[in-house]
Amino acid sequence: MAGGNKKESTVTVVESKEWYLxxxxxxxxxxxxxxxxxxxxxxxxxxPDGHVAVQILLLSVDPYLRARxxxxxxxxxxxxxxxxxxxxxxxxxxxxxxxxxKHAKGDIIVYPFFPVAEYCVIPSDPTLRKINPxxxxxxxxYLSCLGIPGFAAWVGIKLIGEPKEGSNVFISxxxxxxxxxxxxxxxxxxxxxxxxxxxxEKVKLLKDxxxxxxxxxxxxxxxxxxxISKYIPNGIDVYLxxxxxxxxxxxxxxxxxxxxxxxxxxxSDYNEVWTEREGVRNLLxxxxxxxxxEGFMLGSYLGHFEGFAKEMEEYLNKGMIKSKQHxxxxxxxFLESLASLFSSSNNGKVIVQVQSWTGA
Amino acid sequence: MAGGNKKESTVTVVESKEWYLxxxxxxxxxxxxxxxxxxxxxxxxxxPDGHVAVQILLLSVDPYLRARxxxxxxxxxxxxxxxxxxxxxxxxxxxxxxxxxKHAKGDIIVYPFFPVAEYCVIPSDPTLRKINPxxxxxxxxYLSCLGIPGFAAWVGIKLIGEPKEGSNVFISxxxxxxxxxxxxxxxxxxxxxxxxxxxxEKVKLLKDxxxxxxxxxxxxxxxxxxxISKYIPNGIDVYLxxxxxxxxxxxxxxxxxxxxxxxxxxxSDYNEVWTEREGVRNLLxxxxxxxxxEGFMLGSYLGHFEGFAKEMEEYLNKGMIKSKQHxxxxxxxFLESLASLFSSSNNGKVIVQVQSWTGA
Numbered sequence: 107m108a109g110g111n112k113k114e115s116t117v118t119v120v121e122s123k124e125w126y127l128x129x130x131x132x133x134x135x136x137x138x139x140x141x142x143x144x145x146x147x148x149x150x151x152x153x154p155d156g157h158v159a160v161q162i163l164l165l166s167v168d169p170y171l172r173a174r175x176x177x178x179x180x181x182x183x184x185x186x187x188x189x190x191x192x193x194x195x196x197x198x199x200x201x202x203x204x205x206x207x208k209h210a211k212g213d214i215i216v217y218p219f220f221p222v223a224e225y226c227v228i229p230s231d232p233t234l235r236k237i238n239p240x241x242x243x244x245x246x247x248y249l250s251c252l253g254i255p256g257f258a259a260w261v262g263i264k265l266i267g268e269p270k271e272g273s274n275v276f277i278s279x280x281x282x283x284x285x286x287x288x289x290x291x292x293x294x295x296x297x298x299x300x301x302x303x304x305x306x307e308k309v310k311l312l313k314d315x316x317x318x319x320x321x322x323x324x325x326x327x328x329x330x331x332x333x334i335s336k337y338i339p340n341g342i343d344v345y346l347x348x349x350x351x352x353x354x355x356x357x358x359x360x361x362x363x364x365x366x367x368x369x370x371x372x373x374s375d376y377n378e379v380w381t382e383r384e385g386v387r388n389l390l391x392x393x394x395x396x397x398x399x400e401g402f403m404l405g406s407y408l409g410h411f412e413g414f415a416k417e418m419e420e421y422l423n424k425g426m427i428k429s430k431q432h433x434x435x436x437x438x439x440f441l442e443s444l445a446s447l448f449s450s451s452n453n454g455k456v457i458v459q460v461q462s463w464t465g466a
Numbered sequence: 467m468a469g470g471n472k473k474e475s476t477v478t479v480v481e482s483k484e485w486y487l488x489x490x491x492x493x494x495x496x497x498x499x500x501x502x503x504x505x506x507x508x509x510x511x512x513x514p515d516g517h518v519a520v521q522i523l524l525l526s527v528d529p530y531l532r533a534r535x536x537x538x539x540x541x542x543x544x545x546x547x548x549x550x551x552x553x554x555x556x557x558x559x560x561x562x563x564x565x566x567x568k569h570a571k572g573d574i575i576v577y578p579f580f581p582v583a584e585y586c587v588i589p590s591d592p593t594l595r596k597i598n599p600x601x602x603x604x605x606x607x608y609l610s611c612l613g614i615p616g617f618a619a620w621v622g623i624k625l626i627g628e629p630k631e632g633s634n635v636f637i638s639x640x641x642x643x644x645x646x647x648x649x650x651x652x653x654x655x656x657x658x659x660x661x662x663x664x665x666x667e668k669v670k671l672l673k674d675x676x677x678x679x680x681x682x683x684x685x686x687x688x689x690x691x692x693x694i695s696k697y698i699p700n701g702i703d704v705y706l707x708x709x710x711x712x713x714x715x716x717x718x719x720x721x722x723x724x725x726x727x728x729x730x731x732x733x734s735d736y737n738e739v740w741t742e743r744e745g746v747r748n749l750l751x752x753x754x755x756x757x758x759x760e761g762f763m764l765g766s767y768l769g770h771f772e773g774f775a776k777e778m779e780e781y782l783n784k785g786m787i788k789s790k791q792h793x794x795x796x797x798x799x800f801l802e803s804l805a806s807l808f809s810s811s812n813n814g815k816v817i818v819q820v821q822s823w824t825g826a
Contacts, residue, residue: 173754350749350750354749355745369749369752369753370753371750371753372749372750372753380747380748380750380751381747383750384745384747385715385745385746385747386745386746386747386749387741387742387744387746388740389710389714389729389732389746389759390710390731390740391740391761392729392759392761393729393730393731393761393762393763394763395761396760396761396763396766397760398759398760398761399752399758399759399760400752400756400757400758400759401752401754401755401757401758402753402756403753403756406756
């Protein structure tokens with residue numbers, strides 16, 4: 107305001123758009139009645155000590171976000187998002203100002219709890235991690251094979267499903283972020299891998315790109331029992347469940363002795379209050395076949411993250427694992443990107459590119 | 467017929483009643499349309515080499531028997547009973563004739579596959595085991611705490627549920643053969659134990675005799691969610707499921723982080739074809755709470771039997787574990803005894819006393 111040389115009077119303000127929760131959505135896919143975009147002004151210098159100001163580049167769009175918008179504090183997942191606050195997601199940003207000795211201007215950082223926004227000022231904390239992409243690794247890889255979906259696939263297959271060479275592995279939502287990597291990890295273990303997905307195009311993608319032995323379009327082959335009989339005639343040893351409901355029920359009719367079912371999430375259930383969901387009626391099959399079913403959350407496996415990242419980076423470097431991103435452009439596209447998870451219209455890992463980072 | 471001294475002409479024939487399967491029962495409790503009693507004549511001397519003729523004393527009546535009468539060869543449990551053949555059950559008998567060097571006349575034996583009959587002639591095999599009851603152990607104990615239900619309780623609690631001191635353990639069908647021992651085993655581990663059962667009398671039995679901390683009558687307290695909130699306010703760490711259906715669903719609304727659910731059998735499901743069963747709608751809760759659910763069959767744990775038997779015999783000797791048998795008298799009572807499992811009218815372990823053994 108008053109010109110001159112007094113440095114401390116220079117305050118940079120950026121305008122940032124952010125998505126906030128205006129109402130909980132107990133049922134259905136969240137829409138503009140629940141999530142709204144607003145402008146906020148952020149002072150990005152003169153930030154408090156121990157903080158960083160960040161320009162957000164990429165945001166990871168994952169099904170668990172929807173579970174944080176039901177308004178039902180049932181102790182599941184992490185807590186519910188708060189009304190009128192920005193919702194938060196795993197992402198990548200560039201530090202544009204720092205009052206924390208651990209982070210310098212220009213650093214590229216990943217953080218699990220970025221606001222779904224263009225800019226933010228956040229206190230430094232141990233989950234905020236600087237990355238130095240190695241050769242052959244692109245930034246979006248940190249949100250896909252090296253991020254939440256890759257880690258979920260690795261935990262689900264390696265630590266819970268425990269397939270052996272030759273095991274019959276079935277994966278639902280197979281072309282989604284988690285399924286895509288889960289299938290490839292199982293193939294690397296020498297398994298026979300079959301996936302279900304929501305379009306013929308994705309069936310082709312699974313078989314041609316990701317090395318699935320078989321795949322089927324659950325919207326076309328709606329008798330899941332028959333489809334599983336056809337594509338997995340020897341029964342299922344390991345199932346990575348991303349959908350729940352009728353597909354889980356069908357799987358339980360085809361499990362082999364001592365099969366393992368890793369429950370990663372149930373996309374068919376997120377948009378229904380539980381009493382309205384289709385129940386699984388054949389859990390009794392788990393007794394006779396001695397099936398083990400286990401839910402998992404990544405937060406409990408953080409001790410394995412480093413080992414996972416090392417293994418995956420090696421696969422990436424050697425071209426042993428492929429990744430496909432479905433990029434949405436601009437913060438405005440977040441709501442559409444979220445909805446795509448539930449309509450099966452996404453094709454690979456869903457990411458919102460908030461800012462172009464190549465010009466960094 | 468012709469008197470005289472020619473020993474080889476003396477052939478002893480006994481009349482024996484046996485229950486055989488005349489029709490499969492896909493749904494409902496099996497009745498006289500499915501199970502019929504008939505007389506057979508058995509030659510009990512002049513038996514083939516390597517055989518024993520046995521007077522059956524006691525038969526163990528367990529829910530899995532019903533699962534072998536559906537007619538649906540779904541690969542669950544052991545195979546279906548064959549039509550027109552005697553059904554088979556775990557039991558105790560007295561050898562009345564033997565052509566096998568390992569078994570002498572007068573031996574008391576247990577065997578998993580006796581015909582549900584008064585007498586039988588069977589080939590000797592390794593599962594046919596002589597018993598010498600120690601002090602303080604009665605023959606029916608071999609069918610209850612030292613038999614199928616005791617072993618199921620031990621495997622379910624010790625190997626699958628793995629409660630720790632102070633764990634909140636919930637057991638359904640708690641006054642049944644398995645539940646009765648499971649609760650006591652959990653109490654011996656220092657757990658807080660709560661059970662559901664089908665009558666006020668059994669609630670009292672659980673609390674007064676078997677040391678349950680709390681118990682409720684699921685026929686009176688039909689809102690299972692409320693009942694669990696009331697009796698297990700700190701949530702469930704270990705659930706031994708003997709019923710499935712709505713009770714399992716209610717449990718999943720009250721599980722603690724990393725709870726274990728041992729699926730022993732699902733009595734509410736045996737009498738329904740699976741498509742008619744009430745589904746469990748809240749399996750998604752297993753994800754957020756990282757719950758592990760595992761079915762088990764005793765056949766897979768036979769390597770643990772000796773260790774189990776030693777431990778249980780010690781408990782019995784020291785009076786640390788109590789047993790209650792619900793005895794039915796005479797082979798004719800088998801059908802009624804089987805039905806009692808599904809009407810919750812049994813009180814403790816259901817056994818048919820085919821013959822009095824005290825006069826042995």
